[in-house]
Amino acid sequence: MVVQPRLLEKLAGHVCKACGEQRAIFVVTSPEIWSRWGHTFLSSFADRKIDILPLFIPPGERYKQLKTVEHLAEKMIVAGAKRDALLMAFGGGVIGDMTGFLAAIYMRGIRYVQVPTTYLSQIDSSLGGKTGVNLRVGKNLLGSFHPPVAVFSDPAVLSTLPPAELRSGAVESVKAAVLGDADYFDWLEHNLDSLLAGETETLTRAIETSVRIKAEIVSLDERESGERMLLNLGHTVGHAIEAATRYRGLLHGEAVAWGMIASLHLAVARSALTLEQATRIEELTFRLGPFPRFRATSKVLLERTAGDKKHLQSARRFVLPVAIGKAIVVEDVSQQELLAAIQSMLRTMKERGV
């Protein structure tokens, strides 16, 4: 993992250092990203005898499906890509997840490199080796654990990101601070305006720190059986909101922000977290807003947290913030508790949502 402003201009050197000399690199990207950054990308490879073969996929979650992966694989076969081929994901989380999955299954596994171009993918989805695609019946249901050979993040690329994307992505930084690093939380309180203004130095530090927190947790638990669950802080209710709104209207980070608010209410109701700390977390989170309101009843959201109705009665596993900088996984959250937390969140939404 390398985080470096204007890294893109020196990308070829980084890639060859990490992966050895290449004959060809297959770059999965979107037409939009390539038209904005393709020139910079190609310039860095100008002096080297490496064929750069862009494979375009349309932007958007709805193309994150097996059919798209199949098309990309067919193009690679026709272009002669063998088991020694190198893939590169050059885009946001959707492109990263699909490229990683393509690499996982192409001829039973080839190497790939992540060059994430959104804040969220730089701090989160490019790390940890989770790859996959959606089914019609749900997100990320098919996939592999297949870590990239290297991740190269250029914070300068974020300058062209829509402000809402940066704000939404920063929710995951707040999440990382809450669950694992009180100093980072303090730092975010002091530097959030600079981060949201897109100051490269602040972005770089924020990315490095978020990445370090995630990497520490993932390294303890590559296959997601224990500690890695902590990264789901805010995601139980966040995913329920995304599912209830059919993934329309809210960005992922916005749904997670509401999910974090629900977690805070649940933690305070249990006296696991002081009201003072909960308020600090809530205030920092809302500085990334305002977040859109959405239409969903507490009953529907509760149902969606269960995955399916059969599990509705049983106690839920839940990530509970217990201090600024510390969260724990609990297994005994009852549906009554969760319903109360969701209802509190919905009240907060009426006051503070837009």
Next chain:
Amino acid sequence: MVVQPRLLEKLAGHVCKACGEQRAIFVVTSPEIWSRWGHTFLSSFADRKIDILPLFIPPGERYKQLKTVEHLAEKMIVAGAKRDALLMAFGGGVIGDMTGFLAAIYMRGIRYVQVPTTYLSQIDSSLGGKTGVNLRVGKNLLGSFHPPVAVFSDPAVLSTLPPAELRSGAVESVKAAVLGDADYFDWLEHNLDSLLAGETETLTRAIETSVRIKAEIVSLDERESGERMLLNLGHTVGHAIEAATRYRGLLHGEAVAWGMIASLHLAVARSALTLEQATRIEELTFRLGPFPRFRATSKVLLERTAGDKKHLQSARRFVLPVAIGKAIVVEDVSQQELLAAIQSMLRTMKERGV
């Protein structure tokens, strides 16, 4: 790996021993296999509280594609299968490869069990952990290394197999004997008629021995970088024949049989193998025939061994039989040598093919 006549009648016990108690098992099978063996299968589970949920796929290589895997996954989601779900492949190689791949990617990996129902899948494809599907542009191009938790083979199930399938499958047993076990080769010379007559005891011993040879080689080389190449004896030219005939007209074992004949010619021409040993191997192989003739010129077959035309000029990696019971991987087979071997094979085909 358990090989046992009438194992199917006691399948439930074997599965629970290997995988622990289950709530449900998703069985990928074909309507034909299920109508013949489903009753026996279900009887063994009658006393246990396990839901058996058959998922049917049509027989045939052309359904071995991502779309089929996607349909199966959607059905599993709707049925509530989580990461602790157990999949079972109950069928031949196509069903085994696809079920293994489904298990590899369903929620980033779940467990599965192989219950192979053809001779070829009992001795070969159910072992080693290779899973995958075809692309339109070629076979087995997408996949994973994802070994099953257990393999349960019932030789008694083979009694309903078409004779050509058994003969074709037995080619891989001859191959295993040639590359790794001279005693097994002698045994096959003495017991081939009994094997082809479907004698359960003979089948059981043949399966056990073939499996042991393959397992020894695979255990040295899980990810297919070295020794595992030996298993490709006869497959360089065999695959070329399959590709040149578009996978129609010849069973896999039949194509491999012709490929072995080509390997023998090449080995004798190099004086790597004595003519006497080559003749013994050829005679044993042809006892599994007669094998169908096919239409393909030596030039086309040579091209197909290269994978793509760019590699046509370069020396080929090739598995060379050097004695009954021993093969080696060589890297220096020239196209002239290979062309001569293919031409000799085609002459043999004119004499002995049907």
